[in-house]
Amino acid sequence: MAPSKLKIALLQLGSFPTKQAAIANALTQIRSAVKDKGAKLVILPECWNSTYSTDEFGRSAEKIPGGETSLALAKIAEELGIWLVGGTYPEVDAGKLYNTCAVFGPKGELVGKYRKMHLFDMDIPGICTFSESSVLTPGKEFLTFSVEGLKIGVGICYDQRFPEFAAVYRQLGVDFLIFPSAFDTYTGPMHFELIAQARALDNSMFVALCAPARDTTKDYVAYGYSTLCDPWGRVLCRAGEKPEILSAELDLTLLEDIKKKIPVLKQKRNDVYELVKKK
Numbered sequence: 001m002a003p004s005k006l007k008i009a010l011l012q013l014g015s016f017p018t019k020q021a022a023i024a025n026a027l028t029q030i031r032s033a034v035k036d037k038g039a040k041l042v043i044l045p046e047c048w049n050s051t052y053s054t055d056e057f058g059r060s061a062e063k064i065p066g067g068e069t070s071l072a073l074a075k076i077a078e079e080l081g082i083w084l085v086g087g088t089y090p091e092v093d094a095g096k097l098y099n100t101c102a103v104f105g106p107k108g109e110l111v112g113k114y115r116k117m118h119l120f121d122m123d124i125p126g127i128c129t130f131s132e133s134s135v136l137t138p139g140k141e142f143l144t145f146s147v148e149g150l151k152i153g154v155g156i157c158y159d160q161r162f163p164e165f166a167a168v169y170r171q172l173g174v175d176f177l178i179f180p181s182a183f184d185t186y187t188g189p190m191h192f193e194l195i196a197q198a199r200a201l202d203n204s205m206f207v208a209l210c211a212p213a214r215d216t217t218k219d220y221v222a223y224g225y226s227t228l229c230d231p232w233g234r235v236l237c238r239a240g241e242k243p244e245i246l247s248a249e250l251d252l253t254l255l256e257d258i259k260k261k262i263p264v265l266k267q268k269r270n271d272v273y274e275l276v277k278k279k
């Protein structure tokens with residue numbers, strides 16, 4: 001029988017002047033999440049090993065697998081025997097750049113990679129203008145994997161704004177949707193927690209948003225406030241602005257509980273409307 005609990009940790013990582021220093025810090029935090037908090041699944045934030053900027057993507061991009069970040073993450077996943085959702089770092093493949101999340105299993109194997117599907121093109125004059133689509137190529141593939149019977153899906157930050165995206169993962173049988181994320185300090189307070197709760201409740205699933213810590217010396221100031229919601233849409237825990245290990249135990253019995261008590265997933269009117277995943 002599949003276990004009814006799963007210990008996880010969201011690492012809200014601070015920023016560092018070099019990629020090597022960011023990797024060294026991530027390895028220290030991963031060890032602590034596993035050894036001190038007992039996490040079996042560890043999640044890293046969006047763009048945790050470089051500056052989040054369109055100029056930087058090309059400079060720090062690497063091959064996945066094979067690049068230095070992937071090698072370090074694969075090694076620590078194997079050493080600790082954990083599942084590791086490696087946050088995101090820029091990937092280069094056949095001359096194209098992607099914002100990619102690599103997932104590693106307990107033998108250090110690459111379980112799969114997910115490339116951000118919806119690129120972050122926001123224009124709020126005087127506050128935040130960002131155009132990922134000016135340098136990045138969007139992904140097209142969903143990524144799912146299972147940990148102790150729990151089916152998990154991966155999205156990245158801006159993807160969470162698209163309800164259909166999470167609904168497709170629901171159709172694929174996903175019960176835990178993970179988004180490495182880096183909202184800014186304008187949209188973060190308005191939308192971050194609201195979206196996490198909405199996606200969790202819409203789909204009767206756990207939702208984790210794992211963000212970098214706030215660093216006000218950067219051009220793009222990440223909001224922080226990594227958040228975990230349960231299938232009832234309740235916030236189970238949230239971080240503050242600073243670096244933090246946010247650890248939690250998922251009570252997997254809540255999945256069946258809400259599906260039984262509020263059976264909206266069974267009551268979709270597919271005779272009237274329908275969501276279709278292409279391919």
Ligand SMILES: NC(=O)CC(=O)C(=O)O
Binds near residue numbers: 120158159188
């Ligand atoms: N950084 C993102 O991809 C998205 C974001 O910050 C927002 O939607 O707001």
